[in-house]
Amino acid sequence: MPVATHKTDTRANILGVARRIMAHKSYSAVGINEVLAEAGVPKGSFYHYFASKDAFGEALLKDYFDEYLSDMDRIVGQPDRPAVERLMAYWQQWRETQSLDDCQGKCLAVKLGAEVADLSESMRLALKEGTSAIVERIERILASGVEDGSITVDGDPGETAQALYDMWLGASVMAKIHRSLAPLNTATAVTRQLLHL
Incomplete structure (x- = not known):
């Protein structure tokens, strides 16, 4: 080898x-x-x-986001389905991954976000880059849904995408705190309201 x-x-x-x-x-x-x-x-x-523990942490996050974004692209990148179905399939996948292990989830952005953002600038930037890529994909699918008529948003799709991601991230943290799916259920309901479904 x-x-x-x-x-x-x-x-x-x-x-x-x-x-x-x-x-x-x-x-x-x-x-x-x-x-x-x-x-x-x-x-x-x-x-x-790895050059340092910071470099290791940065590589860990980049590796995680590469896999996450690839999986997200698989879920939302099905052109034969209306945009709303692809977007809601993404949120369903999010809900399922966050309900693992008594709502402890497997999302490193949820698990490590607040902790490492204060520890390491390079890790904070890796988190920023990764989460920004997620929001950009949500924005694209929202715009696609507006275009195909399956989604209605009030205002800018980019702002809606950011608000949705922020809400789901917060709901995931609250699900961990309460060891309950209730915050994720609320996020699902509010998402449907924001998209006029």
Whole structure:
């Protein structure tokens, strides 16, 4: 196996293991040694793959958003379905992923957002870039829905997209706090109202 491929595979393995561990802990609570031990990578080789813990955190978030956006594109990128169906399928997927493990979810933006935004500028920027890409996709599907007549929005689709994302992010945090789907149910109902469904 070429060295570059092995290095890429090991790096991806470390990031995958870290995501699984951080789904149940905070960023600060997860030690690099814990991740490396779980990944089966020697302790001394961390800096072979990442320049620092900040660089590791940034890579973790970028990797997460790459996968998230790919999955989102799969859900909303079905041109044979009306835009409203694609958008509501996205929110349903969000609801399902946030209801896992007694409403602890698996979204790193929800899990780590507030914590790491204050710890690291590079991680904050990775979160900003990733969440902005999500909002841009929501805006595009809203505009598509207005065009195909399946969605009606009051005002600018971009502002509506941002408001919807902010509401769902907040609802996910509240679902974690209350260990209840009620905030996500409310977000679904308000989304339907905002889109005049």
